[in-house]
Amino acid sequence: MTIKEFKNNFIYQLSPVYPQTEIDTFFFYLIEEYLNLQRIDITLQPNFEISSENETLLNKALARLKKEEPIQYILGKTEFYGLPFHVNRHTLIPRPETEELVEWIISEVKEIRTNNQTKSLSILDIGTGSGCIPISLKVNIDNSTICAIDVSEEALKIAKHNSDLNNSLVQFLNLDILKADSLNVFTKKTTSDEIIKFNIIVSNPPYVRNLEKIEIKNNVLQNEPHLALFVEDDNPLIFYTKIADLAKKHLSSDGFLFFEINQYLGSQTVGMLHQKGFKNIELRKDLFGNNRMIKANL
Ligand SMILES: C[S@@+](CC[C@H](N)C(=O)[O-])C[C@H]1O[C@@H](n2cnc3c(N)ncnc32)[C@H](O)[C@@H]1O
Structure with a gap:
């Protein structure tokens, strides 16, 4: 699956649950975390092929987001006062x-x-x-x-x-x-x-x-x-x-x-x-x- 295809499906699946701006934020967080890609990379390489291993990870995250689980728990981390913090349930x-x-x-x-x-x-x-x-x-x-x-x-x-x-x-x-x-x-x-x-x-x-x-x-x-x-x-x-x-x-x-x-x-x-x-x-x-x-x- 290409990154463009994944993004289209990601937006389609999450639109009933979240506003578009939030979906975009989630998408970029996940792409950065799992594929080590930045926003600009996605614009420059829309046909970047996601490995099946990473596709599985991304789809698991998508399923959790659909259930309204906070992105911070999915990634297991957040930022506070400019510092990194791990978080869990x-x-x-x-x-x-x-x-x-x-x-x-x-x-x-x-x-x-x-x-x-x-x-x-x-x-x-x-x-x-x-x-x-x-x-x-x-x-x-x-x-x-x-x-x-x-x-x-x-x-x-x-x-x-x-x-x-x-x-x-x-x-x-x-x-x-x-x-x-x-x-x-x-x-x-x-x-x-x-x-x-x-x-x-x-x-x-x-x-x-x-x-x-x-x-x-x-x-x-x-x-x-x-x-x-x-x-x-x-x-x-x-x-x-x-x-x-x-x-x-x-x-x-x-x-x-x-x-x-x-x-x-x-x-x-x-x-x-x-x-x-x-x-x-x-x-x-x-x-x-x-x-x-x-x-x-x-
Ligand atoms: C609102 S959270 C604040 C967590 C963190 N300080 C923050 O600002 O994100 C309240 C915290 O109080 C802890 N807590 C609840 N009851 C407590 C108790 N009886 N004694 C000590 N800590 C307690 C909870 O486990 C939780 O971590």
Whole structure:
């Protein structure tokens, strides 16, 4: 089969499911991944013959796309903050909104460092998934010690792999944050009463209420881990309140708490932090204009 023939069939099969622009994007991703060809090569060589082995691979990917499986899971990888990340069905696919949160943290660190150039920083990410937040922070923040937690052992396997892939040292730990009374799990000083302190605690925890499932696209609902996404309708801030309580104990006095939040729960989340005694609470919108991020300190 020639590449032109494959493309025609690809468009024909996927048109009922996706808009044309998305189909084009998928096509070029797959051609690059499996045939090592760029867009220009396809224009110049429309009659390029695809080997039967590669045709099988491409058709398998096509069948998965028809079932609305995300292209990132099919390729097993994505990009976040300009870095490569492997993903699978145990890890949420990192979102552009989360890149904005990382950007905010990095710019805050620049502020901190203008006053104290050599300050070493300890950072904790709660609910790390693919490890996209701690790894991109480690790559971009010198002189930092970075820890990350997830309840999913499978997600942590991918996060550790991504840490190696990006040559960045992050300490990962399997922990159910909802059951944790303390974050001293990261310290080896078992005899000491000393409480471990972080300069930055960040989290993008599960925050989609079950009642919002009707708004969630099929490809997300059927493929991405529900453990990473959903919370009960009657307690949607369960992770935020727990993390805020732990942060009160484990955030350094000049430290910052950063959250990615549910766009519909901005004022409730701010209210909860206020009630717990956090100060300078700043709510920011994402690139789509939705309330999406919070920064606060003690
Ligand atoms: C919204 S995802 C965020 C993943 C990643 N940080 C990102 O931004 O792409 C939430 C993560 O929290 C983890 N998680 C869910 N319940 C948890 C719990 N009780 N304790 C720790 N992590 C939990 C999930 O496994 C998932 O990786």
